[in-house]
Amino acid sequence: xxxxxxxxxxxxxNALMCAAMLVKNGLSVLVAERNDYVGGGVITxxxxxxxxxxxxxxxxxxxxxxNPDFQVLRPELEKHGLKxxxxxxxxxxxxxxxxxxxxVVYKDVDKTCDSIAEYSSADARRYREIHDEFGEIxxxxxxxxxxPPAPPSYLFQGxxxxxxxxxxxxxxxxxxxxxxxxxxxxxxxxxxxxxWAMAPxxxxxxxxxxQGFYVMIPSIHFFGQAIPEGGSGMLxxxxxxxxxxxxxxxxxxxxxxxxxxxxxxxxxxxxxxxTDITASKGVVSSLDPxxxxxxxxxxxxxxxxxxxxxxxxxxxxxxxxxxxYALHEAPQFKGHSDINKTAFQRMFGTVADIDKQYxxxxxxxxxxxxxxxxxxxxxxxxxxxxxxKHTLIMDTFVPVDLASGEDWEAxxxxxxxxxLLTQLRNYTxxxxxxxxxxxxVDTGPSLARANLCFHRGVTTGGExxxxxxxxxxxxxxxxxxxxxxxxxxxxxxxxxxxGGISGMGTxxxxxxxxxxxxxxxxxxxxx
Numbered sequence: 001x002x003x004x005x006x007x008x009x010x011x012x013x014n015a016l017m018c019a020a021m022l023v024k025n026g027l028s029v030l031v032a033e034r035n036d037y038v039g040g041g042v043i044t045x046x047x048x049x050x051x052x053x054x055x056x057x058x059x060x061x062x063x064x065x066x067n068p069d070f071q072v073l074r075p076e077l078e079k080h081g082l083k084x085x086x087x088x089x090x091x092x093x094x095x096x097x098x099x100x101x102x103x104v105v106y107k108d109v110d111k112t113c114d115s116i117a118e119y120s121s122a123d124a125r126r127y128r129e130i131h132d133e134f135g136e137i138x139x140x141x142x143x144x145x146x147x148p149p150a151p152p153s154y155l156f157q158g159x160x161x162x163x164x165x166x167x168x169x170x171x172x173x174x175x176x177x178x179x180x181x182x183x184x185x186x187x188x189x190x191x192x193x194x195x196w197a198m199a200p201x202x203x204x205x206x207x208x209x210x211q212g213f214y215v216m217i218p219s220i221h222f223f224g225q226a227i228p229e230g231g232s233g234m235l236x237x238x239x240x241x242x243x244x245x246x247x248x249x250x251x252x253x254x255x256x257x258x259x260x261x262x263x264x265x266x267x268x269x270x271x272x273x274x275t276d277i278t279a280s281k282g283v284v285s286s287l288d289p290x291x292x293x294x295x296x297x298x299x300x301x302x303x304x305x306x307x308x309x310x311x312x313x314x315x316x317x318x319x320x321x322x323x324x325y326a327l328h329e330a331p332q333f334k335g336h337s338d339i340n341k342t343a344f345q346r347m348f349g350t351v352a353d354i355d356k357q358y359x360x361x362x363x364x365x366x367x368x369x370x371x372x373x374x375x376x377x378x379x380x381x382x383x384x385x386x387x388x389k390h391t392l393i394m395d396t397f398v399p400v401d402l403a404s405g406e407d408w409e410a411x412x413x414x415x416x417x418x419x420l421l422t423q424l425r426n427y428t429x430x431x432x433x434x435x436x437x438x439x440x441v442d443t444g445p446s447l448a449r450a451n452l453c454f455h456r457g458v459t460t461g462g463e464x465x466x467x468x469x470x471x472x473x474x475x476x477x478x479x480x481x482x483x484x485x486x487x488x489x490x491x492x493x494x495x496x497x498x499g500g501i502s503g504m505g506t507x508x509x510x511x512x513x514x515x516x517x518x519x520x521x522x523x524x525x526x527x
Contacts, residue, residue: 021513022512032277043056059227066141148507149496227343343379453492464499
């Protein structure tokens with residue numbers, strides 16, 4: 001007799017979301033996680049000083065609130081410690097070191113457009129147009145994001161038969177840079193928009209990324225931004241607690257080494273210590289494709305040529321240089337007074353500055369004048385620091401490999417101190433050495449050690465290129481969360497819709513429940 005109905009390899013938030021859905025529907029489930037904690041990229045730790053809670057990886061919760069299955073689970077998770085704090089007015093600040101007061105994104109689109117209009121009234125109008133059009137496609141966006149990806153032809157069939165649709169289809173093929181330059185005129189607004197679009201570590205000239213604008217811009221106003229009280233990791237902890245309270249098992253310190261195959265079916269997992277754990281109805285891998293298929297299976301257990309396809313999967317060449325600070329005071333930003341009312345800031349200079357950074361990254365050079373992301377979540381959630389004190393995340397994108405051959409782990413502290421902190425001081429008035437109590441630095445090598453799915457320090461689960469999105473993610477013919485072996489299922493950021501805190505593990509859970517006859521198929525796909 002099998003040990004469980006379903007066994008899940010990996011304990012990131014997507015694996016936990018999948019497990020929560022399954023136990024809610026009466027299945028016995030085990031989650032096996034290598035680390036001595038759960039959460040994957042959604043964890044909170046005291047890495048600087050006691051009492052300072054830092055979100056080590058994912059921190060801003062936006063996309064998960066579009067997930068309809070999460071909304072069903074959320075009241076139960078709130079009983080297990082999850083409490084969201086919302087950005088009710090100011091959401092993100094975009095300071096400008098060159099001119100003007102900067103731009104503030106508010107929950108209210110009118111106020112946001114007023115802020116943009118300080119630089120360009122035409123750009124404010126275009127921003128509003130993109131926002132307003134979302135109402136027509138909102139249901140289709142949510143359906144597309146949290147269902148198995150539709151065949152590539154569906155999008156074309158839905159848009160190609162009318163003039164407006166064909167124009168929109170043409171826009172979707174553009175790169176983020178092309179779309180930005182075509183639709184916005186002021187250089188500072190362009191930098192604000194383009195920098196925002198590259199959050200998933202897409203490249204400015206990557207074709208096919210422009211369609212994201214029609215979701216990115218309006219979603220923040222329609223759905224807002226929130227953070228869990230006590231840290232991003234409270235999402236993961238509440239999921240773990242819910243799973244265990246409903247009969248599931250979450251096992252930490254349990255490294256999955258192999259997937260067990262018998263008679264062409266995946267029937268369980270083998271741990272590092274030799275323990276076999278079996279499942280009668282399915283095995284889910286939330287690990288990346290390399291760990292799952294190149295390490296977890298013997299090649300003879302997979303279809304001919306399958307591992308060649310796995311090796312062609314690309315994680316990308318962009319990683320992060322990040323520092324976590326314990327501070328006496330939160331940063332005080334120059335410019336618009338409402339920037340200091342936002343916990344989250346993006347600083348992108350001009351389009352030329354962005355171009356320079358990506359050219360340096362392509363050459364394997366540490367960016368000399370980098371854009372910055374900062375978040376002082378303690379300004380929204382005082383539980384994250386001792387009374388009157390604050391935490392701060394600051395990072396930028398950098399190349400995985402340096403042409404000089406230098407090691408990022410050795411270079412990281414001095415690069416952050418001499419380049420990132422110097423850049424932050426261009427935008428702030430109080431980020432002197434006396435304000436910094438302690439710091440913790442993360443770069444590609446430490447990221448890769450912390451989470452083996454962060455291959456070479458890349459945190460996105462794989463490049464978001466046309467060849468690795470939608471029906472091609474992670475591979476053609478395997479985008480519906482089912483692996484190449486019977487009863488093997490897939491979830492995690494290497495699957496559609498990609499990286500980010502979205503709780504997309506619910507999609508794989510729904511497919512398992514569909515296969516088991518617990519749910520009925522919904523084939524009503526909307527655009």
